[in-house]
Structures are given as C-alpha cells and as structure tokens.
Amino acid sequence: MNFRNRYLVIAIRILLGLIMLASGISGLLMGNSTQGVPARMVAFTQVFWASGIFQMVKVTEIVAGFMLLVGIFPALATLFLAPDVVGIVIVNARLMPSFLWLGAVVFVLTAYLGYAYWERYKSIFSRN
Secondary structure: OOOOOHHHHHHHHHHHHHHHHHHHHHHHHHOOOOOOOOHHHHHHHHHHHHHOHHHHHHHHHHHHHHHHHHOOOHHHHHHHHHHHHHHHHHHHHHHOHHHHHHHHHHHHHHHHHHHHOHHHHHHHHOOO
C-alpha cells in the first residue's frame, strides 16, 4: 500500500487541521476559566495562562490548523505543530492519563504528515 496516497494525506491533513483549529479556538475562548478542567490541570493551566504561554500555544494551533485545513504550506504547518504535539502528549501522560489516547491520535496524525512531507524536510537534517 502506498502510505503517501494523495487523498489519504489530504484527509489526515484536514482532520488534524480541524482538531487543532477547534482546540485553539476553544482554548482561547475558555480563557483562564477552570470550568471543565480536571483538578490536576487547574494550577498548570492558570500558570500557563498568566505567563502567556497558553495563548501562544493556542494561537499557534489556530494558525497551523487553518493552514492545514486550507492547504497553505501544510509541511510548514506540520512543522509548527510538532513541538506543540509533543507537549500535548507529555502533559496528557503526566497530568491527564485518561486523555492520553487523544494525544496519541494527534501524535500519530502529525507523525504521518511528517512522513508524507519528508522530502521537504530532508534538507533540514542533511549536512551540506
């Protein structure tokens, strides 16, 4: 099977774009509210909100999600999301293990797009 099937890449790109766009928008709209936030995450979320890191992450999710959804520089958008996705997995594993499956799904989708766009990333990792 060809894992770089054009339609599969588009479907995964749109799915990841929707997930990230929804996460970013809901995170910014939620603000510093602790409603619906698991008890173990309340202090973490408040510190991140007060420092401005939370807003930066959510704006990155919105911009990269929109880029993936519309198809504007999708390889660059995937690269923008990579550190965010690693953070999602780590936070979910440490503070919210019941949501680790969601982080794993986002990680797999991002990793697949990284594989699909590998030709565009090769030069970053070569010593020329």
